[in-house]
Amino acid sequence: xxxxxxxxxxxxxLPLLAGVMPFALLFGxxxxxxxxxxxxxxxxxxxxxxGGAQFVSIDVWATPVPVLAVVLATGLANARxxxxxxxxxxxxxxxxxxxxxWFVGIHSDETWAIALKRSQTAALTPGYVLGLTGxxxxxxxxxxxxxxxVGGLIDDPARYGADFMFVAMFxxxxxxxxxxxxxxxxxxxxxxxxxxxxxxxxxxxxxxxGAVSGMLAAAAFWSPGSGRDESCDAKLEART
Amino acid sequence: xxxxxxxxxxxxxxxxxxLAMRFGGYLLVRYVTVTGRAAAAMEAMPVxxxxxxxxxxxxxxxxxxTVAAAVTLFAAWRLPIIVAVIVGTAAVVALRLxx
Numbered sequence: 001x002x003x004x005x006x007x008x009x010x011x012x013x014l015p016l017l018a019g020v021m022p023f024a025l026l027f028g029x030x031x032x033x034x035x036x037x038x039x040x041x042x043x044x045x046x047x048x049x050x051g052g053a054q055f056v057s058i059d060v061w062a063t064p065v066p067v068l069a070v071v072l073a074t075g076l077a078n079a080r081x082x083x084x085x086x087x088x089x090x091x092x093x094x095x096x097x098x099x100x101x102w103f104v105g106i107h108s109d110e111t112w113a114i115a116l117k118r119s120q121t122a123a124l125t126p127g128y129v130l131g132l133t134g135x136x137x138x139x140x141x142x143x144x145x146x147x148x149x150v151g152g153l154i155d156d157p158a159r160y161g162a163d164f165m166f167v168a169m170f171x172x173x174x175x176x177x178x179x180x181x182x183x184x185x186x187x188x189x190x191x192x193x194x195x196x197x198x199x200x201x202x203x204x205x206x207x208x209x210g211a212v213s214g215m216l217a218a219a220a221f222w223s224p225g226s227g228r229d230e231s232c233d234a235k236l237e238a239r240t
Numbered sequence: 241x242x243x244x245x246x247x248x249x250x251x252x253x254x255x256x257x258x259l260a261m262r263f264g265g266y267l268l269v270r271y272v273t274v275t276g277r278a279a280a281a282m283e284a285m286p287v288x289x290x291x292x293x294x295x296x297x298x299x300x301x302x303x304x305x306t307v308a309a310a311v312t313l314f315a316a317w318r319l320p321i322i323v324a325v326i327v328g329t330a331a332v333v334a335l336r337l338x339x
Binding site: 061065077086169170172182213220 | 287295297329
């Protein structure tokens, strides 16, 4: 029973395993160029375990490390987990405590979406959850480490446009989370306010000011009928 | 084994804030439901953060970066992400040689 479920979960995530690899290699490369050691990179991947937010944090990363800005940016980029964790609750109450803690603690966009899809047809079991998340979890730090070891050898990364890779990556992540007009409103407000703040204020305030402006604009634009449940469904469709 | 204490502090801080998000929503949903405008604001947070992050390079560095950002966006809507990243990066390398 456990292994049937395990196999089921594993097969559901299998197509996505290889897709993570190029991003992990890129992350390892960029992080090692910012001065993180391979051990630190693996530690970050295993404990933070959130690709998008990790790219954000490495972009803000500098010497000396602006710890507060790095942590704040990570929190902002990961705020969606607040809603995703909330959406998981009704579906994991049948799991044992260890399985529940594990899954709530390390779910990703991908495993979250697949688990919610699965729970529409069958109750989640510890076997399924472990099959779904086990290798997928290890996959991220592993390929990041390879990226750190190989990417650390490249000198003068700016010659290859490595500094712009962040921007390109973030623009693509925006596209991945696009939810129509409400996203356009948020992006527009964030760009205008962020640009003004970046020109006028020192430090990393533009990140916070842009983010809050975008959120306020989305809240102001929201109308009944464009509720969260629909967008969650849309995300589910887009990711699986 | 090389650990820098400031690096370690930043990494553990990142891990703590992320776990707080993952468990925070899970625990709080028992008592409150985030709906309507509050949920719309939360949902918009990641794209708003990412936009703010690209602003200095995409809008305030130079024409090469601005055009390459536009090229990346165009590609992102048509190609797989990793291909769009490569296209955008290649665009900036080429444009920096020209302008």
